[in-house]
Amino acid sequence: MIYASVKDGGTAGCPAAVCRALAWLKDNDIRAMEPGKHPIEGEDMYVMVQSVTTHPAEGSKMEAHTKYIDLMYWPEAGERIGVARLRGGEVPAEDHPEGDFKLFDAVADEFFIHTAPGDFCVLFPADAHRPCVHPDGVTPVSFRKAVVKIAVGLVE
Numbered sequence: 001m002i003y004a005s006v007k008d009g010g011t012a013g014c015p016a017a018v019c020r021a022l023a024w025l026k027d028n029d030i031r032a033m034e035p036g037k038h039p040i041e042g043e044d045m046y047v048m049v050q051s052v053t054t055h056p057a058e059g060s061k062m063e064a065h066t067k068y069i070d071l072m073y074w075p076e077a078g079e080r081i082g083v084a085r086l087r088g089g090e091v092p093a094e095d096h097p098e099g100d101f102k103l104f105d106a107v108a109d110e111f112f113i114h115t116a117p118g119d120f121c122v123l124f125p126a127d128a129h130r131p132c133v134h135p136d137g138v139t140p141v142s143f144r145k146a147v148v149k150i151a152v153g154l155v156e
Contacts, residue, residue, distance in 0.1 A: 021071050030075055046149055053140050063101050072145060077143035078116040078117065
C-alpha cells in the first residue's frame with residue numbers, strides 16, 4: 001500500500017503507471033465529470049468516478065482484487081478506509097472473478113486510515129480494503145472520488 005498526498009509531492013518513488021494515473025487526475029477535474037467509467041489507457045488503466053456516501057464499518061465487507069490495482073483519490077472530502085494485508089490463508093465470503101473482486105467478512109490486523117482532500121492510496125492485490133467508512137465512525141458524508149484501476153502488469 002502507498003498512502004500519500006498530491007499536495008506535498010507524495011508521488012516520489014511511485015511506480016511509473018501510478019505517476020501517469022496521478023498526472024491524469026491532476027489534468028482532469030473529476031468533480032466535473034459524470035460518474036462512471038472513463039478510459040485513461042484503454043482497459044489497462046481507467047478511472048471510475050464515483051459519487052459515494054459513507055457507511056458504518058460494521059456490516060460491510062473487505063474487498064481485494066487480483067487483476068487490477070486500485071488508486072483511490074479524494075479531491076474534495078475524506079473517508080476512513082480499513083486496510084489489512086492478505087497473508088494467503090484467508091477464505092473469501094464471496095468470489096467474483098468476472099468482476100475482479102473477492103469479499104471478506106474480516107481480515108486479521110485491519111487498521112484504518114483517515115483520508116483528506118488531496119490524498120491518494122494505492123492498494124495492491126494483497127491489500128484487502130474496506131472503503132467508504134464514516135470519517136467519524138457515525139455521520140454519513142457524501143462526496144465525489146476517483147478509483148483508478150491499473151492493470152497489475154503495468155507495475156510488475
